[in-house]
Amino acid sequence: MILDWLLPVLLLSVLALALIGAIRRISLWRAGQPSPVDFFGGLKAMPRRYLVDLHHVVERDKYMSNTHVATAGGFVLSLVLIILVHLFGIESKWLAWPLLASSVLMFVGATFVYKRRKNPPSRLSKGPWMRLPKSLLVFSVTFFLVTLPAAGVLPQGFGGWVLALILAAGVVWGLGEMVFGMTWGGPMKHAFAGALHLAFHRRPERFGGGRSTGLKPVDLDAPVLGVQKPSDFKWNQLLGFDACVQCGKCEAMCPAFAAGQPLNPKKLIQDMVIGLAGGTDAKFAGSPYPGIELGNAKGGPDSTITEGLVNPDTLWSCTTCRACVEECPMMIEHVDAIVDMRRFLTLEKGNTPGKGAETLDNLIATDNPNGYEPGSRMNWAADQNLRVMSEVKEADVLFWVSDGAFDMRSQRILRSFVKLLKAANVDFAVLGDEERDSGDVARRLGDDATFQSLAKRNIAVMNKYRFKRIVTTDPHAFHVLKNEYKDFGGDYEVLHHTTFINELVKDGRIKLGGHKGGTVTYHDPCYLGRYNGEYDSPRELLSAMGIQLAEMERSGFRSRCCGGGGGAPITDIPGERRIADMRIEDARATGAELVAVGCQQCTAMLEGVVEPRPEIKDIAELAADALVEADDSQPARTRRDELAVEVA
Amino acid sequence: MANAEHLKIVALVSVGQHPKSGRARRAEQDARAVELGLNLCGEKVQVLHAGDVAEESLRSYAGMGLKQLRVLQQAAGADASVALGDYLSEHLPDIVLTGVRAESGESSGMTPYLLAEKLGWPLVTRIADIARIENGEAEILQALPRGQRRAIRVRLPFVASVDNAAAAPRQSAYGPGRRAELENLPWVETADEVRAAFEEAPARKRPKRLKMVKAKTAAERFKAATAKSQGGGGRVIKDQPPHEQAQAIFDLLLEEGVLR
Amino acid sequence: MSDIIRRDPRAEWIARNRLHPLHAEMAAPAAETRGPSGLIRKNPHAVGFIGPNGIKRIDRSGGSGAAVGIRRGARSAQQVELPLHTVENPDYYVVAVLDMVGGRLTSHDKDVLGQAHKLIRGGDGSGAVLAVVFGEHKEEAFDKAGVDRLLHLTGSEFDGYCPEQKVACLAEVEKQYQPRYWLFPDSINGGNELGCRLAARLGERPATQAWQVDRDTSVCRGGGGLSDITRDTPRLLLLAEECADPIDETRHQVLALELDRKPRIINRLQDCGQVAVDPNSVSLAEAEFILSAGNGIHDWDQFHQAAEALGATEGASRVAVDDGFMPRFRQVGATGTWVTARVYVAVGISGAVQHMQGIGQCDKVVAINTDAGCDMVKRADLSIIGDSQKVLAQLIELARDYREGGAENAA
Known part of the structure; x- marks a missing residue:
């Protein structure tokens, strides 16, 4: 039987590739500036932050919250069991049956994701994200079928090589999206980066019902004030950008976006991702900044953000109202990032638009x-x-x-x-x-x-x-x-x-x-x-x-x-x-x-x-x-x- | 903009004063001189100050994107125009830009005149822009009242004082201002003896000139004192055909002489 | 007009009838005439009026009166001849170099002449005020402004902008007349520039923005207007506006003086004439004539046409800017630009507080509005209540006719 040897090989190689991807991704984040975090404490607190704090935010949308619990819960459980059953080959009905159950759970969740994606609101990104519900379905169905023999429901070798081939293709698709894609920049990246983002969040006070909204001070003796290049962000800010699920809740709440000013918080975070990884925004599949066409933004970790990646007007459109931050299920800090980049424009470039320069001069000279x-x-x-x-x-x-x-x-x-x-x-x-x-x-x-x-x-x-x-x-x-x-x-x-x-x-x-x-x-x-x-x-x-x-x-x-x-x-x-x-x-x-x-x-x-x-x-x-x-x-x-x- | 990369341009700056708070700042006109210099020859413009290198407000000139700012070290009571004149006659730049009037000290506005006299160069006052520099000759726009401009041609080298009508100075950025080098040049000091005898006090409010009443008789004085003040609502034209209304406006415009 | 004095029975009747609507206009101060010898004569018959009960009444306050009939004829003779102030063989001169904007004395010039006399008055010896005027002028009242001696320098060399030529002449004046004081108006109309140039040439340390000057001490504005400098009065002064009261009680001789040697120099500054400035490129704060648009404008193309036809700088209210019809730098008001226009035409602007603050310094305000009760109409010197679109259309036409007519006249 092909799958008997192919499945472990596939699993192992995908996991290995995912590990390489993870290391690569981590090194991208590490290009950022040092920012002290409680490493072990953060990791230890992560599950609670995920299950409680993040869930509070997601729960504002009951439909999505239940869907996500089913899909994500089903997936995590399935993956653990798949490794045990299909990689280590532990043959136990106590494992196989739960695996069947978890893949069913995931399947149910995925159908709801699919339904949501049939006619998605404009705030949701399309592109690879439209593929995700199908990938979820394929993953859950494939591993359900693959596990049936292990559960003893079906005899070994059922269906012959045609089915085996189809299942093999499904395994490749499912694992490719769900595991390989997780660290190599697919939609599932949000799970990997998101988990670490929660663990190493720059404002840990926000978890457990706390509040942290004050801006962090600038070290005025630094060689460059504010953020010029993506690598000038703190490393955990970069990690935070990567955690974005492109759900567009921020976009839906942003007053500047609604007013047709050239700001879309979701796009801004995605531009930061482009900045940290390099590339262009041609593949961005969500709403653009109002009035600015897609495909012209280019960036890299060491190129100036406001020259080619983000138009300064985008940064200056923000009213710092924090609606995006409040709404973000990933607890990304948009306002911090925007003010960090504004700092560079004002303190290093002297490019505050409108009456900004006059206002600042007045503040300096007259304190009002x-x-x-x-x-x-x-x-x-x-x-x-x-x-x-x-x-x-x-x-x-x-x-x-x-x-x-x-x-x-x-x-x-x-x-x-x-x-x-x-x-x-x-x-x-x-x-x-x-x-x-x-x-x-x-x-x-x-x-x-x-x-x-x-x-x-x-x-x-x-x-x-x-x-x-x-x-x-x-x-x-x-x-x-x-x-x-x-x-x-x-x-x-x-x-x-x-x-x-x-x-x-x-x-x-x-x-x-x-x-x-x-x-x-x-x-x-x-x-x-x-x-x-x-x-x-x-x-x-x-x-x-x-x-x-x-x-x-x-x-x-x-x-x-x-x-x-x-x-x-x-x-x-x-x-x-x-x-x-x-x-x-x-x-x-x-x-x-x-x-x-x-x-x-x-x-x-x-x-x-x-x-x-x-x-x-x-x-x-x-x-x-x-x-x-x-x-x-x-x-x-x-x-x-x-x-x-x-x-x- | 004039092509002047090869020219030696010096912009003279002083310590300004905010009109409301009196706090030291970059002076409006001097900053415009620096701006004009930066537009003419970029970072090569030499910015010069005579005074104290520790003065914080010099940083806000540097924040306009200068790598370096030269300071002729002078004590508070020294006559800066002498030091500047000596320096300039030693270095002989092509163009010297200054403000029209300083915002602090005597504010006499004599510095550009004294420098031009000392160097024997022509002085162009209150310029708004330098339009062109060709074959050693500059075409300059001089600012006249009410936004009007006059074109003037002058041969290099020359001194020019920059008016408030010139391009507004760029924003001063904190970071570059901090990092710029302020080069301190010890320089001979000439005490300003005339100024030492000045008494300076905060400005008194000047009484507004009242409408003078030269009354010869008591009755006239009485009438002047009780006269109803003029005004109290202007003419209102209502319910008339538009062309008559327009004519009324037009007549007023003609009368005021604003139609050219 | 004939000199024959005629009675105007209707005017007399109106003057008697205090209830007549024209009564106030006809009433005039009691008549005085200058007799053939130059003495002022009162005409007792013209004084007073017949009261309601038929008795003649004399009102010495001059508030109302008869003698209206000869009012018009008497007016020209009413000008009082001021006493003539003469200076023969002056011991010294005080030179006042005048701006003469548009060929006439400015009020600043008159203040400077007043200051000149103030420096002479009560001093030793007899001084004369020597006014220096460059180029052609249209002034007829030098005598009443306090000019004892006039040095009028004319010639093609004084055409246009020629400060160097003028300073060379002034240096010659210095040699020939050795004035005790040099006075200049500290103005942007040339006085400041000439004064500073001459000061640098002569090596004098001038007092600038001097606003309280006597023979010993001068008080000058310094420190960007934030401080007063008290100092010994120097020989060369640049005087602030309203430094002294103008002369108004004497006439002066206005004897012409000549310069023995008129220098002619080569101007290093070549005047290429005034540059045509697009009114819309003039900064709002400086503009002299602003056509400003508010919420009441519906046809924006027409508004821009009107501004162009009239040659006005465009302004806008905050709402018009917020709505995106006008750029932000056109906004007039406390939150936009404070304007100083001589004529400000507000079209469809009702006048928020901030806006009214911003136009506080405007001379004449014209409002075109549909609401007669709005604040702008209350402030305006001329208010047009009606449809702005129609009025602007008419204005455009008038301006174009005027332009064309002007062109024909010029041709």
Whole structure:
């Protein structure tokens, strides 16, 4: 019988070839920069990360999650059993029958994959990926049939040489796709690279329910700042790119892609794969970058990415909203990669597009992005009688005002928030003219030098004073202060104003009346929601005002960006639509008359949409409007207290 | 762009000052001079500063893609134009580019004039671009108010001051700025004695000139003081045929003399 | 017009009737006439008006009055002759080199002349202000601006851009007249350049952007406008605008002086004339005439045609840029470019706050809009309420007719 000797030989040679492929692939990753990982700990944690954390993400799509469990589970089990049964020739019904079962399981999964692939949505890649369900079916069917004799169901040699030949061909196809292809760049590469990617992920904090969203600092003394060539990425970033399954969930969520800007996160990751392995994008079988034809991108591990592989406009289209990262079942870090490449463009090339250069110059010269006089930062509060840290030195709460201080629209939000703070008798103070831009914009534009300079000076100022926590109305500053100042020695408890007001309401320190008006929907700011996981406080606060939210289809962790993050309004890459317009469309679909927001940037972007459109208001404004002023005795008493103190 | 790879071009730079924060930065016009130099002869352009090599803002000139920046070492009270003049008459470049006016110090804008006088070269003021350099003669576009341009021909060598109308300077990149070599050249210092007697203070707000009222009688003074201010809404033309409306606009344009 | 004084009964009647719609226009200050001897004479009969109760009333505040009938005739004679300021045999000169933009004194020139007199006033000896004017001019009021002596240098050598020639002449002035002070307007219209060139030639250290000058000390703007430098007043000054009040109470002699030796030099700078500049290549911040488009524009081809026909630089509101009809660098406003145009025509722009901030420095604003209540109309000096498409079509036609007519006239 041919198969008796052919099968082990085939198995052995394919496994050997796969091993060579694996070593080759690993060496491609090793071309990246060193990045310390917990090698054994990572490997040990890998199964759990795969079965729990990754499954959580995949499970958002029940169909695909079940399909994947059946197919992948069936395949892994089958492969182990195939090696035992057909390579080592262990003849045991205890092995053969489970093998039959697992191949049936895999077959079932594969039929669902097949069904999904019959009319695939545009986000899925075609090309070799269209072959995959057939390969899965062939593999499972072939090994089912091949194993039947071993299970004693069929006599040895059943079917003669014709069937044997057909089965041999099936074995070659199945093993070729599933094992050889796994390390030599077929669709199954995702299993091999994905498993290792989970083990050596650059942000292990993300597993087990944690969160890690702050950008990593640049070593400003490095010979090249940022990522110029694919080999300038950390090795585990390269590994991460290779783990992509081209499912296109990122593409479906990306606001820039939807707006027709030349960015497609899936294509970007595939371009990085081209970069690390060398070649062109002619064979890429998914949606291209809007407006850019396929087949012209070329790259290699040591050639500059932005010269031939990726158009800089692609990188500058990103709003850093993290929708792609949130959606990625492989937990790939798109935003990190994009900012790494932006760093090179800004810090080494001096090529920040649009108003980027001007904004950065202003940040350097005046500590605010619009070049206003640094000494006029407190002008908005001339009538507010705020306490300034340089005078009081100490307060319970440090109110981080942010650059909204210079913008007349944002000042309304600030005033509303101050009104609430005062109503609740919060002991708070501001930094006044000592405050600087948090550095968010500089960092997202790739200028980590300016970010670090701003961060260090802000931290030095804050370290002079004593306060328990920081509250800010700007989610960008919130994120940066909370997550990105740690690398420079600034570890603070930072709250977003919605969280803080919600706390005040819950503690009964302020009373909110009912909101009067029509339907309300809530827009989750990316830097509050996806970056910091705060989805509940704003909603609780709105319901405390008696508001029944009409949620948008894309809300919570799937909220669509307003288009204002990542310096996107500054770099201003043209598209077919504007992101803010799409977001207002989302809001209109709920029939809302008012969009509640928790971010001044979102307010500005959404209010920039041509009327008629729903009204835009920050939650602080809504709360201040709904504030029920305490009865007269309360403030009078405190005033008397103050008097007493002064006299004493 | 002019073909000038073979020419020796020197761009003089000073330490600028941000108009709002007063913080040191690369000066707008000097950066434009460097930009013009880079466009004319690429990295070969020699960028020269007279002052302190430790000045951080020089790095932002270097960040425009310069490998090297030469600094004539001068103390704060020295007259930089003397040092620059000596250096230039020693090295005799083909073109010297400067800004129109420095953003710090006296801001007199005399440096290009003094250098041209000392070198005996022609000076072209407020240039926007150098269109052509052929047979030792340059065709220069001079910036006039309101975006107008004048063409000027001049033989090399010459001094030119670069106006704000010239091409905006490229972005300064941090990395190359850090790595560029700042070559410190100790140089003879000439004390600026006139300047030593200056008293410098933060700028006072200049009072806006009021509409002068030369009133001879009490009644006239009273009238001037209580006169209703002019304005309060312009003319509104509504419900008239479009050609009359257009005519009204056209008349205004003619009256203002903006139709050429 | 005949000199015969005629009564205008209708005008008198209107002047008496305060309820008449033309009353305000007809009312004029009380009549004064200059008699044959040059003395001012009041005509008691022309003063006052008949009040409602038939009694003659005299209103000395000049708010209303009769004598309207002779108003027009009297106006020319009303110009008051200012006293003549004479300087015979001056001990020294203060030279003011004037810009003379368009052949006329600029307000900056007048300030400089005022400063010149301020330096002379109350000093020792008698000084005369010597104004130097290059090329042809159209100015008739040198006497009222404070010019005691005028050195008018004409000739083909002063045509076009010739700073070297002018400086050579000024150096000659220095030799011949040894002025005590040299004053220049510190302007981009040539004053700054000539002043600096002469300073370098004479080896003088000028005071630049000087805005408060007396014989001892000068206060100059330095440090890019951020600092004031107080210094001893040098011989050569470049004066900032509004450095001193212009002369307005005296007349001056305007005696012509001559230069004994007129130098003629070879210009190293060869003026090849002004270059035609496409209005759309002028940067928005510098443009003098902007046609700006907003959300209300539907026919963009027509808008571009209109800009071309009128020779205007194109601008746009944020919305028009966001919608992709105009490039980002055309955006006018606080978030785009702050413009300084003399005439700003806003077509279909309702006027967001940021936009209004950006056009704050514009002289004349014209709005074409369908909404009479929008902010742009409130700001505009001339507002057209109607369909922008039709108005622009008419404007294009008018501009083309004007161009063709102009061409015919020139031919």
